[in-house]
Amino acid sequence: METYASVSEFAQTWGLIYFVFLFLAVLAYVLWPRNGRRFDDAAQIPLRED
Numbered sequence: 001m002e003t004y005a006s007v008s009e010f011a012q013t014w015g016l017i018y019f020v021f022l023f024l025a026v027l028a029y030v031l032w033p034r035n036g037r038r039f040d041d042a043a044q045i046p047l048r049e050d
């Protein structure tokens with residue numbers, strides 16, 4: 001039978017690993033050279049006078 005402490009330890013450990021992986025995936029997506037033009041274009045939207 002699992003106790004609250006063991007379940008909590010499991011969730012904290014694997015939750016941390018999951019969020020570190022998620023952060024690295026988002027960081028790789030943002031810094032990927034092919035996406036630069038898309039983000040530059042989005043940054044200019046507030047300055048456009050349509």
